[in-house]
Amino acid sequence: MNCPYCSKEMARGYIHNSKQPVQWMPNGTKPSMFAFSPADNGIIISNKFSLFKMGGYIAEAYYCDACHIVIAKIES
Numbered sequence: 001m002n003c004p005y006c007s008k009e010m011a012r013g014y015i016h017n018s019k020q021p022v023q024w025m026p027n028g029t030k031p032s033m034f035a036f037s038p039a040d041n042g043i044i045i046s047n048k049f050s051l052f053k054m055g056g057y058i059a060e061a062y063y064c065d066a067c068h069i070v071i072a073k074i075e076s
Contacts, residue, residue: 001071012062020038021038021047
């Protein structure tokens with residue numbers, strides 16, 4: 001994947017979260033008080049739990065070293 005800001009190749013990787021789905025939350029929003037549950041106003045990036053590779057929730061993401069930007073596709 002190429003960076004939308006500088007067009008350089010981005011490194012493929014992942015974002016890990018052990019107890020709750022990986023999600024973006026607007027300022028002022030708190031995570032769910034229940035483990036394994038998304039926040040009410042959260043935008044889910046990954047809600048797939050994996051027992052392998054360190055366990056927890058893993059969302060595919062790309063990182064641009066030049067721009068210091070991480071991009072992840074949300075689940076639909």
